[in-house]
Amino acid sequence: MDPESGVVFARTAEGAAIALGLLKCGRIWLCPVCSAKIRHGRAQEVTAAVTAWIRQGGRAYLVTFTARHAAAHRLADLMDAIQGTRKDDDAGIKRRPGAYQRLITGAAWAGDKRRKANPEGIRGRIGYIGMIRATEVTVGKANGWHPHIHAIVLVGGRTTGKGADRTITGTFAPNEASLTEWETHWRAVWTRHLGQVDPTFRPSDTCQIPDCTCQGKGHGVDFKALETEQDAEDLSEYIAKTQDGTDPANELARADMKSAGGGNMTPFEVLGRIGDLMGGVSDDEASGHGPLPWLLELWAEYEAGVSGRRAIEWTRHLRPLLGLDGDDTQEGDLDVLFGLEAAHAFRDGVQIQERAWHKLTGRALDLAVVEAVEGGELDADAVTDLAVSAGSIAGSVRRLTPEEVTDLYDGVLTKLAERREAAADRRREAAAETAPSD
Incomplete structure (x- = not known):
């Protein structure tokens, strides 16, 4: 992130080592490491928003949407059906709405002021203010891909204004x-x-099905009400704990920690088995199930199916309406990731110069650095010895106090923000230069 600062391995209050100053891919769909951290931060964000809404008198519902699927169905086709197709300007392809977008369009939903029978629509009658959508994917040999949407829908709100100028004036019970x-x-x-x-x-x-949770209504859409103060307190208790499938914010955001049931696997379980098998682990001892060629085909299809899609998305203008900052972009995911790292209480750390770090990674010694930092005591001498063995000088490693770790990383994040703002300015200037004149 910043060649002058190099790489910092900091030890948290819990004794864990985290790498500061290294760029992250931020791919919530594809990277197990980044996904876990981003979803952790997004889950906290969702919990805070829904808790605040319930406590001020609003209502919330966890709504799950699924499609019928079979082994012959392709993931991209299922994703297009539920989320909509992706726009491709180069290929001249326009975006086509999916079932999700259809939910919040039409006169029955939005109302028609020209008709006295339905001027405010269902949206107005329930006091809909927006929702937070998360898409999850699992796969099984018998029934194929199973993409589904979890949405926390916020209702019971009275608002005034439109778009970014909309404000909440009160709450009610629909x-x-x-x-x-x-x-x-x-x-x-x-x-x-x-x-x-x-x-x-x-x-x-x-x-x-007897005693099914859908109560005979079918399996496409499932509603679960979250309307009491106790619901809000339960949401508040979630802080990235092990997935148990019962907490609404957990269900919404923490797809990285889920283990699919019924013989299904999450994409990261597929990836884990690929890693086991390619690493020499036997079929019986490797996690998950299925032969390597099939797993590789699954992962390739998964990458293509989720490319260009958002895993977690808020209704436009919902964040500011609830008094929250941030956005749903990949840059926003990176902000969440870096923010979580900066929020740690650091005990100490080591700073490694950029050239020394490249030499360490070139000899696959980065794990050894982590092991030297983690635990009860940080072994800075061991890190120095590793750097020297990789061809660097002893002065390429420096031990840091907690204050030095914090100050150094704050400086790195400040430089990153400045570079991103400068890049945004260049993009705006380029767009202005290519825009047609009047």
């Missing part, structure tokens, strides 16, 4: 008739659109 109308409408829209895209994607309208 009546049961309006909530039932909403649930019925979304189920109908979701199943109808999937059926139009591909009849085999259409979820069942009714369910015959």
